[in-house]
Amino acid sequence: xxxxxxxxxxxxxxxxxxxxxxxxxxxxxxxxxxxxxxxxxxxxxxxxxxxxxxxxxxxxxxxxxxxxxxxxxxxxxxxxxxxxxxxxxxxxxxxxxxxxxxxxxxxxxxxxxxxxxxxxxxxxxxxxxxxxxxxxxxxxxxxxxxxxxxxxxxxxxxxxxxxxxxxxxxxxxx
Numbered sequence: 001x002x003x004x005x006x007x008x009x010x011x012x013x014x015x016x017x018x019x020x021x022x023x024x025x026x027x028x029x030x031x032x033x034x035x036x037x038x039x040x041x042x043x044x045x046x047x048x049x050x051x052x053x054x055x056x057x058x059x060x061x062x063x064x065x066x067x068x069x070x071x072x073x074x075x076x077x078x079x080x081x082x083x084x085x086x087x088x089x090x091x092x093x094x095x096x097x098x099x100x101x102x103x104x105x106x107x108x109x110x111x112x113x114x115x116x117x118x119x120x121x122x123x124x125x126x127x128x129x130x131x132x133x134x135x136x137x138x139x140x141x142x143x144x145x146x147x148x149x150x151x152x153x154x155x156x157x158x159x160x161x162x163x164x165x166x167x168x169x170x171x172x173x174x
Contacts, residue, residue: 010091012070015154024053087167
């Protein structure tokens with residue numbers, strides 16, 4: 001059986017833990033603790049190590065789903081989790097103060113440490129409907145980045161599965 005690895009990264013509150021929980025065939029192994037950085041985000045829990053789940057596709061291919069911690073102070077673990085990954089899904093919280101800056105920062109970070117496929121998912125769109133989704137495509141175009149980008153509800157398995165399938169499809173095109 002083939003085993004693949006996909007990493008989910010992005011700022012705190014973007015939905016990494018929820019994305020993995022939506023897809024995983026097993027109970028998610030999580031390292032969530034009480035959030036003490038309420039200045040960064042008001043959510044109650046935050047990941048400090050990683051989240052881990054597993055997904056089995058039709059045909060028996062197994063995918064390990066790894067979620068990075070969102071807080072910058074835990075960024076030392078990002079390259080460790082990204083080793084050997086088929087792709088990285090960068091999740092961006094549309095309702096954040098400056099989601100385009102978050103996108104730029106995460107792309108720069110992962111470009112430096114990871115040489116592979118990157119897919120972008122934008123969550124929390126319903127919390128800031130007046131903000132245009134086009135701001136992300138415009139920034140990507142201005143910075144000569146041709147990356148797949150999707151609006152996603154992390155609670156919906158089919159939305160998150162689209163991100164995973166996009167990584168797999170890009171592999172098959174090579």
